[in-house]
Amino acid sequence: MAGVEDTAVRAKQIPEAAVARLAVYLRVLSGMAEQGATTVSSEELSGSAGVNSAKLRKDLSYLGSYGTRGVGYEVQVLVSQIERILGLTRQHRVAVIGIGNLGHALANYGGFPGRGFPVEALFDTDPDLVGIPVGGIPVSHLEDIPRICSEREISVGIIATPPTAAQSVCDRLVAGGVQCILNFAPVVLQVPAHVEVRKVDLAVELQILSFHVARRADRAGEAPENRGTPGLPDAGLPIDNGGTGDGRNSAGTDGGLGMVVR
Amino acid sequence: MAGVEDTAVRAKQIPEAAVARLAVYLRVLSGMAEQGATTVSSEELSGSAGVNSAKLRKDLSYLGSYGTRGVGYEVQVLVSQIERILGLTRQHRVAVIGIGNLGHALANYGGFPGRGFPVEALFDTDPDLVGIPVGGIPVSHLEDIPRICSEREISVGIIATPPTAAQSVCDRLVAGGVQCILNFAPVVLQVPAHVEVRKVDLAVELQILSFHVARRADRAGEAPENRGTPGLPDAGLPIDNGGTGDGRNSAGTDGGLGMVVR
DNA sequence: GAGTGTGAAACGCTTCACAGCA
DNA sequence: TGCTGTGAAGCGTTTCACACTC
CATH class of the missing domain: 3.40.50.720 (NAD(P)-binding Rossmann-like Domain)
Structure with a gap:
């Protein structure tokens, strides 16, 4: 399967994690383009995308070298290149x-x-x-x-x-x-x-958040920075895990989010 | 921040990736419990959760040692332990x-x-x-x-x-x-x-999928297995973990699903 | 001077393989 | 014998730091 001859050699195997971020950069860039921006620096773009500039530059480097040293990147060029890599130039029904x-x-x-x-x-x-x-x-x-x-x-x-x-x-x-x-x-x-x-799993997302709250509560021993509002540790009621039974769910009609509850 | 912080005193620091999987195991386990199962082996549980058994065991080991060599894990025990770690013993409004x-x-x-x-x-x-x-x-x-x-x-x-x-x-x-x-x-x-x-970003998810389709199309030069009519290798085996209630979710439109479009 | 592009180090997660216990 | 628990190797991702270019 080697084949790699496709497009000019450039299939460098972009890391999965980078692909996800490219989609985010694309959105930010589209927004910038709409507001008339024509160039961006890695610092600027990374700030709006919520990552650090080194990571951003590394990610963009998987596309090829489209920046100008001392200046930055041309917004339109990046948009096109990211769309190309993500396969957005064709329709996906x-x-x-x-x-x-x-x-x-x-x-x-x-x-x-x-x-x-x-x-x-x-x-x-x-x-x-x-x-x-x-x-x-x-x-x-x-x-x-x-x-x-x-x-x-x-x-x-x-x-x-x-x-x-x-x-x-x-x-x-x-x-x-x-x-x-x-x-x-x-x-x-x-x-x-x-x-x-x-x-995409809502329950899992909520449970991950729950985990972090719990961790935070543990080390809250002397957290200096608190936000004014009390907060209350809320001891929490035990939810009787004993029963376990939870059974729910059956198929509903509404095909919906997955949880059924009713 | 480079600082060492109070180096972990008690918290073994469970990897973020493992936390996400624990939530999945929890769902599968709840389903098993509902169907009357009392014990599971790592092989069994990992199969239903879509991971390999080594990873599952490693993940469970972050909770402590709750398995029995030569036998497996007690479903109820795992459920309780995962709930404890994820902070699910209290309510999150x-x-x-x-x-x-x-x-x-x-x-x-x-x-x-x-x-x-x-x-x-x-x-x-x-x-x-x-x-x-x-x-x-x-x-x-x-x-x-x-x-x-x-x-x-x-x-x-x-x-x-x-x-x-x-x-x-x-x-x-x-x-x-x-x-x-x-x-x-x-x-x-x-x-x-x-x-x-x-x-949770629907647009990003779709674009990631798009990327994979594109990659696949590129190397489709001579893929022998094509989808003709895919007959499906029969995937279907029973997963039936379905039951547990949990939920899911996502996206929203107007509210935001996220894509901006132009 | 300003900012990109990138090798190399650091880090974290996954996989392996096997010791250890029921 | 069977399966868990885990050190250690392997790999992918992130961060660092600096050469290079405009």
Whole structure:
């Protein structure tokens, strides 16, 4: 597989972490361009993007050398180069599966970020929804996922169903030729190697935050800087973990964020 | 800051990456417990969580030694230990700011994942919304964020507003004593050091996926396995961890999902 | 002088492989 | 025998510091 001959040799294998940041730089740069800026320094751009300048320069260096020493970078040039690397010069048709609260929000975008991610198909199981247009696109049934995705050349699937439905939806997306999946359901999806999955998990995010609060509380012994408001350590009630049972969730209808609660 | 700080006295300093996975293990374990499982091996648990067993064992070792050689781990014990480490034994009151599509979805949870994250306040600027209850809680005006958060002892703020409002909302949350912020708006927030921020950015996620598709297309020169009709190697095995309640989420549109578009 | 581009050091996370205990 | 717990090796990412260019 070596092949590397593609584009001029430059496939240097950009670190995954850098790819995520490039997307952020792109947004900041677009904002700057809109306000008329034509050049930026690494210091300036990194400040707005929330990283340090060394990291920013390293990241940009993966694109090639597009800066001018003593001056900075040309905003337009960076925008184009980042779009090129991220593959944003072509369209990626999107399908949203699970038209609950979250799915609705996604479908209503109409067309995603600037350019590049038009929503072209919606799916749900609910008979009351099938056939009805949401954000201009009629909702289809889950069973038609393979056919429709194939016909419309969908390349990205966004799963916003309850967790129990997620794997089967995923399988159908794969059968329909979808290569990328953004999964909002709290389940670890099983996919063939050629499919890329990214997961967004609200519960996990909240729990990570919780961890940090807890850590902070521990070492709060003598934190000098406090913010005026009291705060109260709030001892916290134990939530009786004993029971554990929590069971919840079942599949709802609303295909929504994954938690079911009700 | 280079300083050594009080070198870890008690805290073994669990790697950030491990913390995120612990939350996943917790969900899987809760599901197993619900189905009556009392013990698991690292092989089993890691399989369901989508990681390899060595990593799982290493992660669990940060909690202490709770396994039994030759046997495995007791599900209940792991659940309790992970909850302890993640600080889930106490409540973290949540406020949602920006009641658009996404905000609504979040507010309607009613109470978050299983236990621990009750939504106690909602905010928006829209006069038509202020005063109206959503998911049982009346919407308040952004101006009251500091007072209300302080009164209700909110510790987590979820920002689901349009990007332009995000920083000012953030400042008010900080003024109200909020320590953790989950940001759905596509902006890099500026916060004091004692506040923890996590960001969920739909646009970035899609662009990362786009990058991978592009890379893949490049080296598709002679990929033997193509997707013809992918038949799927059958991925499906039962994961069924589904059950546990937790949740998920994300994105919002109007409120912010983040992409700006032009 | 100002600011980029980058090798090399430092750091943190992951993987390996095996000792140790039930 | 079976599986956990963990030191140590391996790797990817971040940071440093400075040569180089405008």
